[in-house]
Amino acid sequence: MGFDFELILAIAFLITGVFWVYDRIVFAPKRKRLLAGMDQAAQKALSKAAKERLADTPTLVLEVKSYFVIIAVIFGLRSFVVEPFQIPSGSMLPTLQIGDFILVNKFDYGLRLPVTNTTLIPTSEPKRGDVVVFKYPLDPSLNYIKRLVGLPGDKIRYRNKVLTVNGQQVSKAFLAALPISLNPNEEPVTLFKENLGGVEHDIYNSNRNTPHEGDWVVPEGHYFVMGDNRDNSADSRFWGFVPEANMKGRAFYVWLHWDDFFSIPSFKNNGLIE
Known part of the structure; x- marks a missing residue:
């Protein structure tokens, strides 16, 4: 994307x-x-x-x-109201599937100038648990999508597949152990229901070692983001924080799924994004 x-x-x-x-x-x-x-x-x-x-x-x-x-x-419409994107990778599995077409609310985080992304009229601030689209900090020509985990000033810890925000462990409930055949990453994963600041959503954890563990303090004017596919996501654990100026909007709806050019589009994943 x-x-x-x-x-x-x-x-x-x-x-x-x-x-x-x-x-x-x-x-x-x-x-x-x-x-x-x-x-x-x-x-x-x-x-x-x-x-x-x-x-x-x-x-x-x-x-x-x-x-x-x-x-x-x-x-x-694309600049100030709603913008469509297609999910190109599995970093947000199981919430978003590869090939999902989503809509992003461009007004949630303020009315912004196109291209420069400068805020003209502030509206509301990004919230913990939001699924956000933003300009990739290392290459602003690319758009990334992740879940917002850390707000400015937050202390984030991720160790042994346990997420902690400001000293409080984020709860997750076991749902199922999934075989390789049900996972596009081609490895067994465990499905959990996570509660991040009151926002409930599904996440994957793999059965291998946790990649890139650590502790982070989110600077002012920045955010910490992670993929719901926790062990198969290049996110803030690897490349750092997302500046507020890079935020494009909140992903809120899946309207189409299309695996590839030769497949038949479907509406099997249609619905609001949790």
Whole structure:
């Protein structure tokens, strides 16, 4: 979840917008005057495309500016309301499956400028237990998704597959031991129900040694994130904290599942994300 589609969309919005404004200033008044000089019958006889070509409006201008409205709508929705993503890896198993298409609420953590992600209007703060999408700190062109475990100032410990937040062990209840055939990681795992700050969700623990144990103190303006697939996730235990400025939004809904191009899309995983 790597090219920066948000940047590409912003560039397309600016280019088509410039052509749209250019047409409105230079050619639209000429077309209006020419149409005003025609009788009603002649105006009705002209198709919409023919009217657009009046005043010798260049074909390039007509073509490019015609995309402006649709790109503006898509750009506005993706930037300020909701943005779709596809899950590319198993780091959030069992909560999110590889191939799930999800929706991310872009307004939960503040109204932000596209591309720069600068907050214009603050709304609410990220909460412990949220499933968050953010710009990967080591390469902001990439989007990552993890569960928010640590807030600014929190003390996090992860040892022997036990998660502790501010000295309190995060409770998890055994659900099932799963064989290799039921796990995309191709190893046996144990399924638990974890309660993280009142947010209940399923997690996996493998039967091998816990990778990268340690203690961390979350700096101000940063967050500590982990994958629900605890022993198969590259997260804050490996590459550090997520700056607040990198936060993009809260993942809240799975709307489609599509394994690969040659498979049939399905709605088997549809529902709210816990």
